[in-house]
Amino acid sequence: MAYSELIKNFNRIRDYMREFYVYGFKSRDEFTKKSARSYDDERRRLESWLGDYMRFRQTSDGKSVFISIDSRVSRHNPLYAAWKTKSFTDGDITLHFIIFDILHDPETTISLNDLTESIDAYLESFQEPKTFDQSTVRKKMQEYVKEGLIIAERKGKTVYYRRTKDSSLPNLDALDFFSEASPCGVIGSYLLDKAEHHEEGYFAFKHHYITGVMDGEILCNVFEAMADKKYITMETINRHKDRISENHVVPLRIMISSQSGRQYLMAYTPRFHRITSFRTDNIVSVRIDDVCDQFDDLRGKLDEMMPHLWGVSTQSRSGQHLEHIEFTVQYAVNETHIYGRLEREKRCGTVIKLDDHSTKFVADVYDASELVPWIRTFICRITHFECSDKALEEQFKSDIRQMYALYGLEGGENN
Amino acid sequence: MIFSELYSAYYQAVATILKEACTHPVQVSELRKIIDQIAFGESVLNIEPALLEERWQLIRQDGTTPIQHAPSMPLTTLQKRWLKSIFLDPRIRLFYDNPPDYPDVNPLFTADDIRVFDKYLDGDPFEDADYIRNFRMILDAIKTRTPLSIDSLNRKGNTVRRTLMPEYLEYSEKDDKIRLIGSGCRYGGIINLARIVQCTPSARKFKYKPDKEIQIDHRTVELEVIDHRNALERVLMHFTHFEKQAEKIDQNRYKVLITYDNDDETEMLIRILSFGPMVKVVAPKHFVDLIKERLIQQKSCGQ
Numbered sequence: 001m002a003y004s005e006l007i008k009n010f011n012r013i014r015d016y017m018r019e020f021y022v023y024g025f026k027s028r029d030e031f032t033k034k035s036a037r038s039y040d041d042e043r044r045r046l047e048s049w050l051g052d053y054m055r056f057r058q059t060s061d062g063k064s065v066f067i068s069i070d071s072r073v074s075r076h077n078p079l080y081a082a083w084k085t086k087s088f089t090d091g092d093i094t095l096h097f098i099i100f101d102i103l104h105d106p107e108t109t110i111s112l113n114d115l116t117e118s119i120d121a122y123l124e125s126f127q128e129p130k131t132f133d134q135s136t137v138r139k140k141m142q143e144y145v146k147e148g149l150i151i152a153e154r155k156g157k158t159v160y161y162r163r164t165k166d167s168s169l170p171n172l173d174a175l176d177f178f179s180e181a182s183p184c185g186v187i188g189s190y191l192l193d194k195a196e197h198h199e200e201g202y203f204a205f206k207h208h209y210i211t212g213v214m215d216g217e218i219l220c221n222v223f224e225a226m227a228d229k230k231y232i233t234m235e236t237i238n239r240h241k242d243r244i245s246e247n248h249v250v251p252l253r254i255m256i257s258s259q260s261g262r263q264y265l266m267a268y269t270p271r272f273h274r275i276t277s278f279r280t281d282n283i284v285s286v287r288i289d290d291v292c293d294q295f296d297d298l299r300g301k302l303d304e305m306m307p308h309l310w311g312v313s314t315q316s317r318s319g320q321h322l323e324h325i326e327f328t329v330q331y332a333v334n335e336t337h338i339y340g341r342l343e344r345e346k347r348c349g350t351v352i353k354l355d356d357h358s359t360k361f362v363a364d365v366y367d368a369s370e371l372v373p374w375i376r377t378f379i380c381r382i383t384h385f386e387c388s389d390k391a392l393e394e395q396f397k398s399d400i401r402q403m404y405a406l407y408g409l410e411g412g413e414n415n
Numbered sequence: 416m417i418f419s420e421l422y423s424a425y426y427q428a429v430a431t432i433l434k435e436a437c438t439h440p441v442q443v444s445e446l447r448k449i450i451d452q453i454a455f456g457e458s459v460l461n462i463e464p465a466l467l468e469e470r471w472q473l474i475r476q477d478g479t480t481p482i483q484h485a486p487s488m489p490l491t492t493l494q495k496r497w498l499k500s501i502f503l504d505p506r507i508r509l510f511y512d513n514p515p516d517y518p519d520v521n522p523l524f525t526a527d528d529i530r531v532f533d534k535y536l537d538g539d540p541f542e543d544a545d546y547i548r549n550f551r552m553i554l555d556a557i558k559t560r561t562p563l564s565i566d567s568l569n570r571k572g573n574t575v576r577r578t579l580m581p582e583y584l585e586y587s588e589k590d591d592k593i594r595l596i597g598s599g600c601r602y603g604g605i606i607n608l609a610r611i612v613q614c615t616p617s618a619r620k621f622k623y624k625p626d627k628e629i630q631i632d633h634r635t636v637e638l639e640v641i642d643h644r645n646a647l648e649r650v651l652m653h654f655t656h657f658e659k660q661a662e663k664i665d666q667n668r669y670k671v672l673i674t675y676d677n678d679d680e681t682e683m684l685i686r687i688l689s690f691g692p693m694v695k696v697v698a699p700k701h702f703v704d705l706i707k708e709r710l711i712q713q714k715s716c717g718q
Contacts (some may be wrong), residue, residue: 046529
C-alpha cells in the first residue's frame with residue numbers, strides 16, 4: 001500500500017511514539033526486525049506531524065530517532081497531533097461538508113431521498129460528478145447519529161434527519177487548562193480547534209506527563225464501561241516476553257500517577273477473585289461486554305482497600321496481607337520543611353512528630369516495596385528504617401551500601 | 416470514537432478553505448497557506464491535489480465552492496461528555512461561577528472513576544472565593560498586559576510586596592498548585608497563588624521590558640543507568656517531561672542526559688536518589704558532590 005500521512009489504526013503509531021518519546025535510543029536496525037518499511041513509514045509520519053520535536057542522533061549502532069519535548073515550555077501537548085490523523089475516503093469528506101451544509105439550519109429536517117437528491121445537486125457543477133447511492137448516505141447518517149451530530153426521527157415510514165442543536169463553545173481559558181490537566185485532554189484540544197480566535201499561552205504545566213495521551217482510546221472505552229457498570233475484555237501485552245493475553249475483568253477505577261506519568265486500571269478479575277492493577281500503556285484493546293451486577297460492591301471493596309494502597313499494588317511479595325513499614329528522619333531547627341514534606345507527601349501513611357528534630361512515618365500497606373523510592377528521597381537524614389518484610393528491609397539497607405560504593409565512599413558494598 | 420476523522424487536521428484545514436471559498440474564489444497560494452497553518456508538514460502534498468483534481472468534490476476548478484455556509488459541526492456526544500466531566504471538577508470554579516450543563520449526556524468520567532494517587536495533600540484551595548478572585552484578576556492582567564501589585568506571604572510568614580508584569584500561570588498536578596510567573600521583578604517573579612494576600616492592578620508605570628519568554632536557567636545532568644529491576648524504563652518514564660537523550664553504553668548500562676531548570680536542582684537531586692543504586696550521577700561534578708554529600712550525611716545517621 002502506498003504511503004499515506006494519515007492512519008487507520010492508532011495502535012501501531014502508539015507503539016512507535018512510545019519508543020521514540022520514552023526511550024529514544026534504539027537504532028533503525030532494532031526496529032526493523034519485523035518490517036523496515038513499516039519503521040520508515042511511521043518515522044516519516046511522526047516527522048510530518050511533530051516537526052522539530054523529532055530529533056536524530058548518529059551513534060556507533062546507527063542513526064537513532066527520538067522525540068524530545070520539554071512539557072513545561074510547550075503550552076499544549078504536541079502529541080495531540082497524532083490523534084488528528086485518522087484516514088478517510090474521498091467520499092467521506094465530500095459527503096461530510098455537503099451534508100452539514102444542507103443541514104446548516106437546525107430547523108431543517110430532510111428525508112433520505114431528498115438528502116440524496118440535494119447531494120447530487122451540489123455535485124453536478126463538477127467535471128465528473130460523484131454519485132452517492134441511498135445506502136451510502138444512510139450509512140453515513142447512521143454514523144453521525146451515533147456520534148451525536150444528527151438526530152433521526154421516524155414519521156410514518158419515513159426517517160427524517162436534522163442536525164443536533166448547536167451548543168456554544170465553553171470558556172476557552174477553561175478548555176486551555178483542562179485540555180492539559182484532565183484525562184482524555186485531547187478532546188479539549190479538539191474543542192479548541194473549533195474556536196475561531198484563540199490565543200493560547202496563558203497556562204504552562206510543570207511536572208507534566210504527556211505520555212498518557214497515547215492511551216486515550218483505552219481510557220475512553222474503560223470510562224464508558226464503568227459508566228454502564230459493565231465487564232470488559234481487554235488484551236494486554238507483556239513487553240518483556242512480547243506476548244499478548246486476554247483478560248475478562250470488571251473495570252473499577254483509573255489510577256493516575258502525577259510523579260511517574262503512569263496510568264493504571266484497577267480491575268476485578270473474576271478468574272482470580274482479586275482486584276489488581278493493569279498499566280494502561282500495556283492495554284492493547286478493550287471490548288465492552290455485559291453488565292456486572294456486583295459493580296457497586298466491587299467498587300466499594302476497592303474503596304475499602306484505598307487506605308492501604310500506597311500506589312496501585314494490592315499484593316505483597318512477602319505473602320503478608322498487610323505489611324508494616326516505618327522510618328524516622330532527623331532534621332535541624334531550620335529544616336522544618338522536612339516535617340512539612342512528610343505531611344504533604346504521606347498519602348495513606350501517618351506522620352508522628354517525635355521532637356523538634358525528628359519525625360516518624362508509619363504505614364500499613366499491601367505492598368511496602370512501593371514506598372522505597374520515596375523513602376530514598378530522605379537519604380541524608382534516615383535514622384531508623386524497619387519493615388515487617390525483612391527481605392525488603394535488608395534490600396533497602398543493602399541498596400544504600402551499594403550507593404556508598406557507587407560513589408567510592410567507605411562502608412559501601414558492591415552488588 | 417475518540418480517534419475519528421471528524422476531529423482530523425485535514426477536515427479542519429478543508430473547513431477553513433471552504434469558509435474562505437464561500438466568500439471569494441480561493442487561489443492555490445491561499446489554499447497552501449491554510450494547509451500549512453492547520454495541517455502537517457506533508458499535508459499540502461495530499462490536500463491540494465485532492466481538492467484541485469476534484470477527488471474531494473468541494474472546490475471547483477475556478478476556486479469557488481457549492482458549499483453555501485461557512486462549515487460548522489455541532490458538538491459530538493463525546494465532546495459534551497468530556498465537558499460535563501470537567502464541569503464536575505472543583506477547579507472549574509476558577510473559570511465559571513455556574514458552569515453550563517449538557518442535560519442530554521452523562522459525564523465521560525466522574526471523581527469516582529479516577530484518582531491521582533500521589534499528588535501532594537496541601538493543594539491550592541480552588542473553591543475559595545479569594546483565591547478565585549485573585550486567579551481571575553491575574554488571568555485578566557496577563558491578557559491585558561497590566562502590571563500587578565501583589566502582597567504575598569513568604570516562607571517565614573511575612574508579607575512581601577512585589578510589582579510585576581504577569582506573564583503566565585503555571586500548574587503542577589503533583590503539587591496541585593498554581594503559580595504566577597511574572598517578569599520585571601528583581602525579587603523573583605514566581606508567586607504561589609495560595610500565598611497571595613492581596614492582588615491589585617498597579618498604576619505605576621512599568622519600567623521593565625515585558626519578556627514573554629521567561630528565561631529558564633537550563634542545566635544538564637548526566638546519569639548512568641544500570642538496567643536492573645526494570646530501572647531503565649522507570650527512569651525514562653519518570654523523566655519524560657524533560658528534554659532528554661538516552662544512549663546505550665553496553666549490555667545493560669545506559670547514558671541518560673536530562674536538561675532541567677536550575678531552580679529545581681534540589682528536587683532533581685532527590686528524584687535521582689529515589690532510584691537508589693540503579694542510577695549514578697556521572698556529571699557535572701558539583702551534582703555528583705551533592706549526591707556524595709547526602710550519602711556521607713546518611714552514613715552518619717547510622718543506617
